[in-house]
Amino acid sequence: MENPSLKYITNPDFGKPPDEQNEILQRNGEPHTTSFNYMLNQGLSEAIKNLNPVEFLLNERKIKLTITNFLFQKPEVPPEMVLVKNKTIYPTSCRQSANTYKGKFLVEIDWYIDNEQQQSFTKDLGEIPVMVKSERCHLSKMSPKQLVECGEHEQEWGGYFIIKGNEKLVRMLLMTRRNYPITIKRSGWKQRGALFSDCGVSIRCVRSDQTATNNVLHFVNDGTAKLMFSYQKVLYYTPLCLILKALCNYSDQYIYQRLIQGCEDDTYYIDCVQNMLRAVHRENLHTTEDCRLYLGKMFRVKFYECPEWSTDKEVAEFILRKCILIHLDNNEDKFNMLVFMAQKLFSFAQDKCKVEGADAVMMQELLLGGHLYLQILKEKMYSWLNGLKLSILKLAKAATFSISQTEMLRAAKNSGGIESALGNFLATGNLNSISGLGLMQDKGLVIMAENINRMRYMSHFRAVHRGAFFQEMRTTEARQLLPDAWGFICPVHTPDGAPCGLLNHLTLNCVITDVPDQDKVNNIPLVLTELGMKPLKNADMIDLKSSYVVQLDGRIIGYVHINDAARIVQKLRLFKIKGKVIPQTLEIALVPLKRTVAQYPGIFLFTGPARMMRPLKNLYTNQIELVGTFEQVYLDICVTPEEAYDKVTTHMELSKTAFLSNLAQLIPMPDCNQSPRNMYQCQMGKQTMGTPCHTWDLQSETKLYRLQTPGTPLFRPVHHDNILLDDFAMGTNAIVAVISYTGYDMEDAMIINKASEERGLAHGMIYKSEFVELDHPDSFFERDPNTKNTNLSNLLDSDGLPFIGRKMVENTPLYCFFDADRSLYITKTFKGKEECYIHSVKLCANFGRQKAKKIACFTYRVPRNPSVGDKFASRAGQKGICSQKWPAEDLPFTETGLVPDIVFNPHGFPSRMTIAMMIEIMAGKSAALHGLVHDATPFRFTEEDTAIDYFGRLLEKGGYNYYGTETMYSGIDGREMTAQIFFGIVHYQRLRHMVSDKWQVRSTGPTNILTRQPLQGRKRGGGVRFGEMERDALISHGASFLLQDRLFHCSxxxxxxxxxxxxxxxxxxxxxxxxxxxxxxxxxxxxxxxxxxxxxxxxxxxxxxxxxxxxxxxxxxxxxxxxxxxx
The missing domain is CATH 3.90.1800.10 (RNA polymerase alpha subunit dimerisation domain)
Incomplete structure (x- = not known):
């Protein structure tokens, strides 16, 4: 849509489900669901293929256990619940009953005795959580109408898990780019061993099943290089040449030639290579066999996954396969990559190339929820196999034990499952892993998808976090917004305070790549060869001084002459744009060779998943091309056609606002505001009371905020219409007078018209839900038939539950039930301190396999009229609290009889410089006059064609002052005010911070047993905080006795x-x-x-x-x- 309008909400079909879902909204859940679908369709099969078998000796016989297949079912009611008509479990059922949305997970086990295969069997490992709208979810591929019939929103995008009724989202973390060697300087590396330097080349290797591990090639100050690899969180270091000789059966001369190829003029590097090769021979290691036997002998104690009968050579092969460059399948490719890393390391150590660092967005990708879920599931399956081994060994202690199919099934039955492990991870976000999965944190990996309002809910799905580790760092390097983040990370939408710069959000057009078609990936080397690339088999004959190395997903596939590189890359882009032969998500980064010190040169191609890409217009073909973070740095991109230079500019932005996120694009004219105000609006927009959902009767959330009288803004960006935000309105159009009228509007306070508030201005309510579970399975809800309280029947229905719409006050009967333990009826009372109404009552089912207990859910509706102390904000970041509800008859009025809803102090403008709010006052007024909606998209106006002039002329046509001011009359004595008052319409947001939730006062109450001081916390009836600033205020007022009373007598x-x-x-x-x-x-x-x-x-x-x-x-x-x- 090009311009906002009222057509959507004035359409007679407004409210009816559309035929198709909104494409922009579906992008929110797309990275999450596609990664989970990859796990289901391909990842789990790859993980099982790469899963190490568990082997052990039992009565001098070799036993081998391995998982060969799996079955992941959709969520269904357990077979024990025979009275259920429909076995299908939908997400809304789990939300309402506080259950987990999960499906049964079964695996097929193959086992061997002395390498002879026995009869395989299937084991149920329990029910594990299913991602909503993934292919194992019943909502997958449903139309909007079908989604509504199933109790969901028509634009439901999924991507989260439902754990005990709460929506849980696996947080997207920024990780180092996979399969690319990065030059890094890190002072902590000096502590890793004697003579270790701070220079190194790090590579994060990721296999097809998303298993990740880190290898670092360290530069040692004695001129050698050592390779770091890790196993079960322990780091090990080995000489580079030892690994090179162990990988392939090459002669020392060939290894020497390959290492110095292209560096024949670097005498220092040549001497270092010679010394490294001699050092291996000094250890009496001359052949590949010797090196492998030495590796196995040194490390076999630590690698307990290898069976005890393994030879030293087999242990070494296990290390080379599972710990070193695991993304490459054969040793020749690993050898080539280590040679490249060695050349890059010594070039870096001699300051011939720049440090790349892991904090630049061009060197980063994302860790997606489905990929992390796959890694955890793989590790838990291996842990279960080890548990099966222990169960067999325990049974084998019996004198009559004989290994057989029956005993194996018995051991499998006793070995439990993996249900609780995955459930606990998604419930708490804490990772309990032996290997650490290559992550730098084990907490905070899962967040609650809070549905305070639509903006808050959307932002969770596009948020990317740098990692909890960086929150504790004192340096600001990880928080900086670098130029290469343009178009991928929003520069506006980041919180102020501790997480600033660490918690970021993706831009609107940024897409996360999925796993491409493998056939198209296999075509890339063939296409390059036809274009002029020299294949790797002739590597020793190529002059590397005048050639670029070509890498595809961390594998060297050939070399290209420097003079042909630009032509080959240009033609490869044409194939990429068409997408018929090679994937459209291919990232082509040509790092040129420069005379000055720059990034290490080469042609680097990436096709893997979890990379950030964005669409741009290729000026050479006039078609849309997806561009990645790495390649963007070496492209010339213009924003408008006027900025393009012939034969220099390669690409152009699709829009001027492409660098902004979902929420930043909803700010009206952010280009006219001071930058911190735009950041504040992104935060306050997520705290606004609005319309978080449409399924109010199907909700069992702990707390939901609702604005009862929302309105559609009259001045808004076109993005507001593009994401159908009118379906979830979250603000009120208020008539605002910018005037210092009473003195109650100082320091950002604002005055609300009492008559407007009584007619529903910003009226809201809170929905709270409470679950009640009867302890005994035979207990049931019922009103006491023998009660002497005659009024109980007016309060509770015959089923012992309260009537819908009933007013609840403290200590009134809430429900009645029969306690089977004590054989009597018990009536429980309402314990809330605030008056409320019963909105809904639900009896919930427990999908567990134990005997079902009776569970009821009560949802209360708490009315919340605006009161003094409640927080409000405009969309320009002008926040303030309501200081007074002023009678309408005492407020100033205009010539036309209009009385303002809100009185805003003019001193809020100069220091904040929120010019966009001034423009909104004029634009809102002209929109109401002419019956239209104005476009607030940024960068539409210029210094010659200003917004103020445009809206001023519209006001003049409507018969009002050009500058938006009006003559007003005093509400006290009716005299005309001398000054002209700035007067118009502003879309105001009511924030969820309300005095009713925060006020706290006490005279006496509970105290801490240890210190005898008042407890902390409003819910516990604790004392009010009295800090240093409060102390200083009392001293400055001379109220020392009051100070003594507060801090001593009453404490x-x-x-x-x-x-x-x-x-x-x-x-x-x-x-x-x-x-x-x-x-x-x-x-x-x-x-x-x-x-x-x-x-x-x-x-x-x-x-x-x-x-x-x-x-x-x-x-x-x-x-x-x-x-x-x-x-």
């Missing part, structure tokens, strides 16, 4: 004994006397243990926390003496 005042002679609080104790020496009717006295006298004991009043502190210091052998003097 932890206590009486203690002190010895004024030695000043100790711990010395005075009650003297213990023998019964024979104790005189009758004599009071006991406190005696100081240090002075051994009671003459100087006195009572004082001190805070109890001080006495507690003194006691703690005494436990550390520190004595505290208090100076005393008589006053």
């Amino acid at each position: 932890d005042e206590s009486t203690a004994f002190i010895c004024t002679s030695c000043g100790t609080l711990l010395g005075p104790i009650t003297a213990v006397m023998r019964l024979a020496d104790r005189p009758q009717h004599t009071e006991t006295k406190e005696t100081c243990r240090l002075c051994e006298t009671d003459e100087h004991i006195n009572k004082i009043k001190i805070p109890y926390i001080f006495k507690f502190f003194v006691t703690q210091l005494a436990s550390c052998n520190i004595n505290v003496r208090v100076g005393c003097q008589e006053v």
Whole structure:
């Protein structure tokens, strides 16, 4: 859509489900669902193929266990629930009943005795969570009408899991680009060993089943290189030439020639290569066989996955296959890549090429939810196989045990499943992994998809996080917005505060690649060869000084002459755009050789998944091309046709706003605001009360906010219409007068017209849900038939549950049930402090396999009219609280009789420089006059053709002042005001921060047992926070007695004994006397243990926390003496 309009909401078919879903909205869930579908269709099969078999000895016989196949079923009701008519479980059922949306997962087990295959069997590993709208979800491929019939929204995009009724989303993390060696400088590497430097070439290797591991080629200051590989979170280091000789049976001369090829002029590097090769021979390792035997001998103790009968050579082959460059399948490719990494490392160490670093977006990709789920599932399947092994060994301890199919099935039955492991991961976001899965964090991987409003919900699915590890770093490198992020990461939509720069959001047009067609990927080397690439088989005959290396997904496939590189890349782009022979998601990065120190040259091609790409117009073909983060750096891209240079500019942006995210594109004219205000609006838009859903009667969320009287904005970007935001309206069009009228509008406060508030301005409500579960399976809900309370039948229905729409106050009956344990009826009362109404009552089913318990869900509706202290904001980041509800008759009015809904203080404009809000006041007024909607998309106006002039002329045509001002009359005495008042319409947002949820006051209440001070927390009836600034305020007012009352008398005042002679609080104790020496009717006295006298004991009043502190210091052998003097 080019311009916003009211056609959508004025259409007679408004509200009816469309024939197809909105393409832009479907992009939100697409990366998540496609990654999960890859796991189902291809990834799990690859993972099972790469899963190591579990092998062990049992009674001197070799047993081998392996998983060969799997079956992942759609969610269905367990067979035990025979009375259910429809076995299908839909997501809405799980949301309403606080259940997990999961399907049965079965695997086929093959097992061998002395390499002889036995009869395979199938094992049910439990029910594991299913992603909504994936191919294992019942909603997959449903039309909008069918989705509505199943209790979903017509634009449902999925991509999340439902865990115990809550929507959980696996967070997209920024990871290092896969299968590309990156030059990095890291000071921490110096601590890895003697003479280690801070220079290295790191490569994150990712296999087709998404298993990832890191290899780093370190430069050592003695001129050698050591390769780091990891296994089960432990790092190991080996000489480079040892690995090269172990990989392939090549002569030392061939290895030497390959390492120095193209670097024949670098004498330092040649000497280093010679020394590294000699070092291997000094260890008496001359052949490939010797190197492999040495590797196996050194590492076999650590690699317990290898069976105990494995030879040293087999252990070495396991290391080379599972730990070193795992993305490559054969040793020749691994050898070639290590040679390339060595040349790049020594070039970097000699400052011949630049550091690339892992913080640039061009060196990053995303970790998707489906891929992480696959890695965890693979690891849990292997853990289960080990559990099966332990179960067999446990059974084998019996004297009558004999390995057979029956015993194997018995052991499998006792070995449990993986259901709880995956459920716990998605419920908590904590990763319990032996290997660490190549991640830098094991917490915070899953977030709750909060549905406060539509903007908040959408932003979760496009959010990318740098990682929890970087939040603790003191440096700002990871937070910086670098130029290569243009078009991929939104520069506006990031929170202010601790996560600033770490939690970012993808731009509107940024797409995440999926796994391409493998046949098209296989065509790439053939196409390049036809275009002029020299294949790898003639590598030793090629002059590398005048050639670029060509890499495809981390595998060297050939070389291209420097003079032919630009032509070959240009023609390859033509094939890419057509997409018939090679994939359209191919990323082609030509890093040119420069005379100055620059990035290491080469042609790097990427086809893997999880990369960020965006569409651009290729000016050579006038067609749309997907461009990646790496290749964009070496392209010349213009924004408008006027900026293009002939034969220089290669691509052009599709729109001026392509670099903004979903939420940033909803800000009206952000180019006219100060940049922090746009950031604030992105945050406040996600805190706005609005219309989070349409299925109010099917919700069981803990808390939902609803704006009862929303309106469509009259001044809005076209993106508002493109994402159908009117379906989930979240603001109110208010008449605003910019005037300092009362003094109650200072410091961002605002005054609301009391009459407008009574007629529904920004009226909202909160929906809260509470689950009640009866402990005994035989208990049931029913109203007590023998009750003496005659009013109970007016409050509760015959089923013991409250009537819909009933008003609830504290201690009124909520529900009644029969307790089978005690054989009596029990009535429970409502414990809420706030008046509310029963919105819905649901009896929920438990899909578990235990005997079903009775569960009820009560949803309360809490009305929330705007009150003093509630927070509001315009879409220009002008936030403030309501300071007063002013009577309409006392507010100023215009010549036409209009009274403002909101009075806004003009002092809010100069320092904030929110010119867009001024424009909105004029545009909103002209839109209401002419009955249309104005486009607030940024970059439409220029300095010559200004927005103020455009809207000013529209106001003049409507009979109003060009500058948007009006003559107003005082509401107090009716006199005309001297100044002209800026007056118009602004779309205001009511934020979810309300006084009713935050106010706190107490005189007496619960205290901490240890410190005797008031508890913390509003829900627990705790005390009000009293900090240093409050203390300073009371001192400055001279109210010291009030300060003493707050912090002492009303807190932890206590009486203690002190010895004024030695000043100790711990010395005075009650003297213990023998019964024979104790005189009758004599009071006991406190005696100081240090002075051994009671003459100087006195009572004082001190805070109890001080006495507690003194006691703690005494436990550390520190004595505290208090100076005393008589006053």
